[in-house]
Amino acid sequence: MLFTALSVFIALPQQAPAVMSAEMSNFDMGGVMNAVLSVNWFEIIVYFLLFFVGGYILYASIFAMFASAVDSEEDTSQFMMPVTIIIMFAFFAGFYSVSNPDGPLAFWGSLIPFTSPIVMMVRLPFGIPLWEKLLSLVLLYGTFILISFFAAKIYRVGILMYGKKPSIKEMMKWIKYK
Incomplete structure (x- = not known):
């Protein structure tokens, strides 16, 4: 129109x-x-705030994890592509979920912590069970805590590795260091 x-x-x-x-x-x-x-607007606003904060701190901790392992902005490009692909996938899964909010992509996209802030907000107006909402929030905030723990370990080792370009494989080794 x-x-x-x-x-x-x-x-x-x-x-x-x-x-x-x-x-x-x-x-x-x-x-x-x-x-x-x-539409229950109060419920949507409350869940919007919960998912917004959860998604924000999840992706902030992911970016902090990668930023703690590099020396300059130019070195971050190798780590940004996987995060960007995940965000793009969540965006397109949200588009698909509008036409099929109870389909398997919408269901699993709303439970996977990296895609749940976007997909769950698309599904909320269609009426989904409470257990899906709560499970999605628990997984989102639990993943944030886990990634923050990994970011702290990577920061501890990465800050001492000045001048060396890390790879994802090397960062996995840093997580295992005591």
Whole structure:
């Protein structure tokens, strides 16, 4: 409808109001209002805050883990691609979840901590069981704690390895150091 409005206004500015009123007469505003008002907005806002904070601190700890292992900005590019791919996958899984909120991709995407902040927010208005919401939050915050622990271990070793470019394999060894 937005494209129609723009194209009509650009092509025929004097006839734009007549065409738009004809377009709006076919639009079911009552159905849209019923759908919007039937959503539990308080629950969505609370879960939005929980998932936003959880996702933010999860990805912040991942970026801190990689940043603690490198000396300069140029060295971070090898570590940013996997994180970017995960975020892009979560974004597209969220798009798919709108059309199929109870499908397997939406279900597993809402439980995997790296994708749950995006996918779960797409699924919430469709009414999902409480156990899925709570399990998703527990996994998200538990993964944050685990990655923060790994980041601390990598930082402890990585700060002493000045001048050497680490690989992911080498960072795994650093996690195992006592």
